[in-house]
Amino acid sequence: MPPHLKAAGSDVAQASPPAGSGSVPLPSVLYAPGAGDFAGHDLLEIAMGPHHPSTHGVFRMNVVLDGETVVKLTPVFGYLHRNHEKIAEKNSYLASIPYTDRLDYICSMTNNWAYVLSVEKLAGLAVPERAEYLRVIVGELTRLQNHACLVGFLLQDMGALGTPMMYAFREREKILDLFESLSGSRMMCNYMRFGGCRCDLPAGWLEQAVKVVAEFDSFLDHFEALLNENEILRARSQGVGVLPRDLAVNAGVTGPCLRASGVNYDLRKVDQYGIYNRFKFRVPLGQHGDVFDRYMMRILEMRESIGILGQARHDIPAGPFVDPKFKLRNLRPKPGEAYGRVESPKGELGFYLISDGGPAPYRYRVRPPSLINLTVLEDMCLGHTIADVVIILGSIDIVLGEVDR
Amino acid sequence: MLGLGILRGLIETWRNFQGSYYDPARLTTVQYPEEKLTPRENARTIPFLVYDGDDPIAGLRCTACSICAVECPAHCIEIVKDPVKKPDYLGKMQFHPRVFDIDMAVCMECGVCAEVCPFDSIKMDRVFELSSGDRRMVLQKSDLAKSNDYFRHIHPVEAAAVDASRAGEQRKMQAKKDASPVPVAS
Amino acid sequence: MTLKGRSCANPQLLMHTPEHIKDRILAAFPGARLEVIPNGSPATQPSLLLHHGLAREIAAFLRDDPELRFDYASNATGVDWPEKIVREKVKVRKIIDGVEQDVLELVERKIPGFLEAVYHLYSMALGHGPLILRLRTGNRTDHVTLPSLTPVWRSCEFQEREIFDLFGITFEGHPDLRRILMWDNYADHPMRKDYAPVGEGEGQS
Numbered sequence: 001m002p003p004h005l006k007a008a009g010s011d012v013a014q015a016s017p018p019a020g021s022g023s024v025p026l027p028s029v030l031y032a033p034g035a036g037d038f039a040g041h042d043l044l045e046i047a048m049g050p051h052h053p054s055t056h057g058v059f060r061m062n063v064v065l066d067g068e069t070v071v072k073l074t075p076v077f078g079y080l081h082r083n084h085e086k087i088a089e090k091n092s093y094l095a096s097i098p099y100t101d102r103l104d105y106i107c108s109m110t111n112n113w114a115y116v117l118s119v120e121k122l123a124g125l126a127v128p129e130r131a132e133y134l135r136v137i138v139g140e141l142t143r144l145q146n147h148a149c150l151v152g153f154l155l156q157d158m159g160a161l162g163t164p165m166m167y168a169f170r171e172r173e174k175i176l177d178l179f180e181s182l183s184g185s186r187m188m189c190n191y192m193r194f195g196g197c198r199c200d201l202p203a204g205w206l207e208q209a210v211k212v213v214a215e216f217d218s219f220l221d222h223f224e225a226l227l228n229e230n231e232i233l234r235a236r237s238q239g240v241g242v243l244p245r246d247l248a249v250n251a252g253v254t255g256p257c258l259r260a261s262g263v264n265y266d267l268r269k270v271d272q273y274g275i276y277n278r279f280k281f282r283v284p285l286g287q288h289g290d291v292f293d294r295y296m297m298r299i300l301e302m303r304e305s306i307g308i309l310g311q312a313r314h315d316i317p318a319g320p321f322v323d324p325k326f327k328l329r330n331l332r333p334k335p336g337e338a339y340g341r342v343e344s345p346k347g348e349l350g351f352y353l354i355s356d357g358g359p360a361p362y363r364y365r366v367r368p369p370s371l372i373n374l375t376v377l378e379d380m381c382l383g384h385t386i387a388d389v390v391i392i393l394g395s396i397d398i399v400l401g402e403v404d405r
Numbered sequence: 406m407l408g409l410g411i412l413r414g415l416i417e418t419w420r421n422f423q424g425s426y427y428d429p430a431r432l433t434t435v436q437y438p439e440e441k442l443t444p445r446e447n448a449r450t451i452p453f454l455v456y457d458g459d460d461p462i463a464g465l466r467c468t469a470c471s472i473c474a475v476e477c478p479a480h481c482i483e484i485v486k487d488p489v490k491k492p493d494y495l496g497k498m499q500f501h502p503r504v505f506d507i508d509m510a511v512c513m514e515c516g517v518c519a520e521v522c523p524f525d526s527i528k529m530d531r532v533f534e535l536s537s538g539d540r541r542m543v544l545q546k547s548d549l550a551k552s553n554d555y556f557r558h559i560h561p562v563e564a565a566a567v568d569a570s571r572a573g574e575q576r577k578m579q580a581k582k583d584a585s586p587v588p589v590a591s
Numbered sequence: 592m593t594l595k596g597r598s599c600a601n602p603q604l605l606m607h608t609p610e611h612i613k614d615r616i617l618a619a620f621p622g623a624r625l626e627v628i629p630n631g632s633p634a635t636q637p638s639l640l641l642h643h644g645l646a647r648e649i650a651a652f653l654r655d656d657p658e659l660r661f662d663y664a665s666n667a668t669g670v671d672w673p674e675k676i677v678r679e680k681v682k683v684r685k686i687i688d689g690v691e692q693d694v695l696e697l698v699e700r701k702i703p704g705f706l707e708a709v710y711h712l713y714s715m716a717l718g719h720g721p722l723i724l725r726l727r728t729g730n731r732t733d734h735v736t737l738p739s740l741t742p743v744w745r746s747c748e749f750q751e752r753e754i755f756d757l758f759g760i761t762f763e764g765h766p767d768l769r770r771i772l773m774w775d776n777y778a779d780h781p782m783r784k785d786y787a788p789v790g791e792g793e794g795q796s
């Protein structure tokens with residue numbers, strides 16, 4: 001056994017460092033605790049990423065392999081850390097809204113929504129009815145385009161060489177065009193404001209949106225015909241990356257990953273924030289918690305979102321798109337704190353704000369679903385091959401902008 | 406039968422393959438730069454300053470109030486006020502900026518400056534073909550000032566609303582002037 | 592694959608107030624020191640301050656108690672409260688010109704600084720929440736150790752590492768406490784209020 005492997009067994013970073021110290025030196029080889037005696041086996045440690053086409057961003061995994069089987073996996077991130085929380089402590093509440101676009105850069109509308117919801121809780125602001133419907137419409141459109149994007153990338157990771165991705169992106173482009181005609185930008189929308197939205201729908205937008213959603217619905221039929229029965233997809237994803245129910249709850253996993261493990265917890269039903277109590281939709285649940293279930297979750301959630309959009313389109317009233325009493329600049333909420341959360345397409349996105357009465361928040365914290373969902377990445381990958389690691393990571397749906405902030 | 410799922414999938418790819426020859430829903434590629442997408446009314450990229458009429462200095466709407474510089478999330482706007490006032494569209498004497506710089510390397514094109522401007526003077530442009538040979542990313546007042554005709558061309562709906570409200574203000578002011586004429590000194 | 596529609600019961604009925612939860616904890620842990628911290632904002636989410644002697648046992652109780660079942664720790668974050676000097680006008684009895692009088696005197700009072708870890712707990716099983724727990728360190732310099740709640744809720748694993756990285760709170764009992772966002776040899780804690788970046792810094796404000 002090479003000398004460095006033998007020596008490394010004693011300095012595994014398990015003990016807490018002494019109080020006040022800066023950091024703990026990282027051992028060169030990490031052993032899974034209780035993994036058994038590997039004397040005589042050659043273990044290979046490789047770093048997957050951060051420059052890697054399948055890690056969904058600048059994300060690194062230190063994987064220890066026995067042959068092709070994963071023995072230990074340590075995620076390493078922080079490559080996209082942009083100290084968003086510190087910047088927000090120096091900027092006004094309004095100025096933080098464009099920064100929230102850039103957290104989970106695929107779903108800017110739900111990021112905005114989570115933040116303005118928290119500020120509205122903190123400052124006690126009311127939202128007019130039309131604005132709530134607008135938020136639901138763009139929020140569900142965001143969910144559609146995020147899940148389409150994710151399924152495309154997941155199939156790309158499985159080796160489908162881009163065909164499902166291109167089909168999904170064609171439909172996603174139509175939704176992004178809608179966002180551009182509404183907010184000015186395809187992805188960095190900066191659309192929500194405290195007490196409503198930034199502007200109302202332009203003429204013809206709603207009709208165009210109805211057309212896009214109808215086309216999306218028929219696209220989903222073809223997409224499912226392309227993928228659901230596909231033997232390669234099923235062989236690569238069924239039974240792979242199983243997440244047990246109790247571990248999912250204890251590890252704070254939320255969103256489609258949690259529901260694929262069979263836990264019925266959708267914030268749109270639990271918290272009923274906004275006006276979600278007015279919409280009839282079902283919450284899909286999985287039975288096995290494997291990659292296939294997580295894939296099917298996205299497909300079924302897209303179907304439910306289409307249903308919600310149809311209901312919103314019928315019920316949206318006329319009225320102001322923002323609270324007329326609210327002024328744009330110089331919001332100074334009374335001292336206090338608030339935690340607001342939404343069901344973003346990735347999971348529970350929460351903002352914890354502490355105000356000290358000044359123009360900027362005293363503490364601004366983003367609760368990132370992608371980061372918390374990564375807690376169980378190692379548990380899901382142990383015992384699988386390295387090819388499965390890519391698929392399991394893809395099925396969790398992470399965006400590094402949110403993981404690192 | 407094993408393979409039936411793959412065959413079903415191949416029917417879909419065959420449909421797409423056929424359709425790419427004649428079906429407009431499949432032919433989504435725009436052959437840029439020979440063809441270009443129709444720009445949208447609301448699309449925004451970098452900001453620009455609006456001036457009325459032909460003179461970019463006399464007609465500049467900006468009064469150097471610095472609200473955009475204060476509210477800019479990226480702190481990329483630098484304004485230096487010129488102490489000499491000049492009249493605005495209502496005849497009122499206003500300051501104007503001697504220096505108005507925007508660092509486009511920092512600007513995140515969010516549109517907050519245009520939203521908070523009380524004088525409709527900074528608006529969002531639509532240009533994205535910005536490649537150039539030099540690395541000059543700080544745009545100055547002379548680069549940023551563009552005419553109201555240009556604004557009407559790129560954002561017709563918004564420009565019409567701004568023009569209507571400014572015309573309304575001018576009419577109100579004129580009506581006030583007519584109602585209470587200044588007495589002639591004897 | 593099953594599809595379930597869940598009609599949410601009225602959250603108001605299910606919400607346990609911090610006072611009620613505090614009483615329940617005191618019933619199980621008579622020696623525990625708890626305090627309800629009010630919240631000034633309209634969000635009305637008051638929090639429970641735990642003095643950290645029995646914090647991990649109380650956390651396990653909150654997770655396992657059949658009426659509470661706080662099985663989901665949604666958010667774990669750190670807050671830095673630096674030392675504050677408060678100037679107050681205080682009434683003092685003084686003898687002036689032979690007469691005893693009440694005089695207003697300007698008095699300076701130092702409120703010592705501390706670091707704080709805040710946890711937001713919800714119950715997925717019963718659908719209520721949030722319960723906000725706070726743990727405070729002794730000061731910001733040498734007494735910066737808190738018990739880790741990762742053995743109770745695994746979701747705190749990365750979040751406590753982030754608090755350690757960005758604020759400097761050491762979590763005793765954490766299985767793998769090392770920096771998560773900053774690089775390993777970094778020597779400072781960026782989210783503290785007195786953090787000043789060395790080197791180039793920023794050109795504009």
